[in-house]
Amino acid sequence: MTEEIVKSALSNVTYPGFTKDIVTFGFVKEISVSGSDVSVTVDITSSAPEVAQQITEETTAELKRAGAANVTVNIAAPKMPRESSSKGKNIAPQVKNFIMVSSGKGGVGKSTSSVNLAIALAMQGKKVGLLDADIYGPNVPRMLGVEDMKPEIEGNKVLPIKAYGIEMMSMGSLMEEGQSLIWRGAMIMKAIEQFLRDILWSELDCLVIDMPPGTGDAQLTLAQSVPVTLGVTVTTPQTVSLDDSRRSLDMFKKLHIPIGGIVENMSGFIAPDTGVEYDIFGKGTTAPLAQEFGTHILAEIPIEPAVRIGGDEGKPVTYAKPESETAKRYMKAAEDIWAQIEKINEEGGVDNNAIQPNTPPGVSACSTAAAPQQSEQSSGESCGTGCGCH
Numbered sequence: 001m002t003e004e005i006v007k008s009a010l011s012n013v014t015y016p017g018f019t020k021d022i023v024t025f026g027f028v029k030e031i032s033v034s035g036s037d038v039s040v041t042v043d044i045t046s047s048a049p050e051v052a053q054q055i056t057e058e059t060t061a062e063l064k065r066a067g068a069a070n071v072t073v074n075i076a077a078p079k080m081p082r083e084s085s086s087k088g089k090n091i092a093p094q095v096k097n098f099i100m101v102s103s104g105k106g107g108v109g110k111s112t113s114s115v116n117l118a119i120a121l122a123m124q125g126k127k128v129g130l131l132d133a134d135i136y137g138p139n140v141p142r143m144l145g146v147e148d149m150k151p152e153i154e155g156n157k158v159l160p161i162k163a164y165g166i167e168m169m170s171m172g173s174l175m176e177e178g179q180s181l182i183w184r185g186a187m188i189m190k191a192i193e194q195f196l197r198d199i200l201w202s203e204l205d206c207l208v209i210d211m212p213p214g215t216g217d218a219q220l221t222l223a224q225s226v227p228v229t230l231g232v233t234v235t236t237p238q239t240v241s242l243d244d245s246r247r248s249l250d251m252f253k254k255l256h257i258p259i260g261g262i263v264e265n266m267s268g269f270i271a272p273d274t275g276v277e278y279d280i281f282g283k284g285t286t287a288p289l290a291q292e293f294g295t296h297i298l299a300e301i302p303i304e305p306a307v308r309i310g311g312d313e314g315k316p317v318t319y320a321k322p323e324s325e326t327a328k329r330y331m332k333a334a335e336d337i338w339a340q341i342e343k344i345n346e347e348g349g350v351d352n353n354a355i356q357p358n359t360p361p362g363v364s365a366c367s368t369a370a371a372p373q374q375s376e377q378s379s380g381e382s383c384g385t386g387c388g389c390h
């Protein structure tokens with residue numbers, strides 16, 4: 001046996017849930033060969049015992065097939081994520097943590113960031129779901145290369161689609177391509193609830209939720225339906241974008257959602273030929289905004305053609321080009337996000353009780369409640385909306 005033979009045998013061991021092998025991922029840390037005895041150390045990112053077991057079994061089998069007599073596999077794995085300690089209403093109890101990714105306006109790279117953060121978290125060993133709640137422009141299926149895939153139905157529930165080690169569901173996967181939907185507020189609220197209740201998500205460490213741009217019914221419904229562990233805002237560096245992002249951060253505050261930080265996207269441009277970084281929309285302009293809300297910048301993501309190409313071709317940059325600057329920055333942001341989630345759960349978790357609607361079940365809140373009409377009240381007539389406030 002030689003180190004080369006060992007490496008070649010290990011390159012047949014696929015990392016569970018992914019298509020790449022443990023050598024390509026860089027997980028093989030030590031190889032020692034003594035005659036026909038082989039010992040290897042594999043440093044994995046998952047804390048799940050079944051992942052360690054599968055890698056041990058496949059590594060042993062491949063090395064024996066290559067001629068090793070005795071095989072020792074040492075697995076180094078992170079500790080298990082702690083249980084969520086969040087309280088309040090949760091209509092998707094099999095999900096431990098929820099990460100709401102929002103932006104003040106469209107086109108700033110919210111879906112790109114949601115996809116890459118979800119994949120980065122999965123590459124770091126978490127069981128991750130990605131909900132594309134951007135019902136107006138559901139781009140996530142294309143970004144994951146599964147735009148032609150229709151989900152399987154089980155009973156009256158829908159199975160999420162699997163790609164790049166994560167589970168995903170999107171309105172784009174449920175309707176015909178190119179179709180547009182015209183949504184009323186009540187329909188948006190129903191859709192968000194169904195995404196959480198009627199999709200057969202596995203037991204997930206976290207669900208990353210790509211929200212529609214802005215602050216509206218979808219955000220409020222999500223926050224009332226599940227305890228959102230962390231909010232992430234995506235912005236571009238221009239002042240006009242920052243103004244909108246302030247609203248997004250203010251929404252987190254109003255909904256009692258801990259602010260995890262800001263992704264400053266399209267922050268400078270890295271020329272693909274020279275690697276030189278140029279300032280296009282500005283760069284580093286987000287820091288004062290972060291400070292204002294007591295948070296920090298999770299990542300400055302440059303404009304990189306590989307990001308756009310990755311999105312269009314369904315090969316997210318974090319997975320397809322892990323050596324790129326953008327991939328490294330998303331990986332670092334994911335580590336930061338996870339450290340914050342662990343800390344939040346250590347300190348008692350989040351609670352969405354304070355933001356529950358105060359109208360009786362089945363009755364929608366009424367915008368005229370603040371100014372009830374005297375005549376209606378005295379005559380006992382309602383405003384006709386069935387709101388319960390009059």
Ligand SMILES: Nc1ncnc2c1ncn2[C@@H]1O[C@H](COP(=O)(O)OP(=O)(O)OP(=O)(O)O)[C@@H](O)[C@H]1O
Pocket residue numbers: 103105106107108109110111112113134137139212213265266267301302303304305307308309311312
């Ligand atoms: N850092 C980047 N470098 C190059 N292209 C990028 C970058 N970030 C995003 N893009 C591209 O910009 C376009 C818009 O990004 P994306 O769809 O993620 O924005 P969004 O905020 O989710 O938009 P919307 O909410 O309107 O759907 C996509 O084509 C995407 O590939």
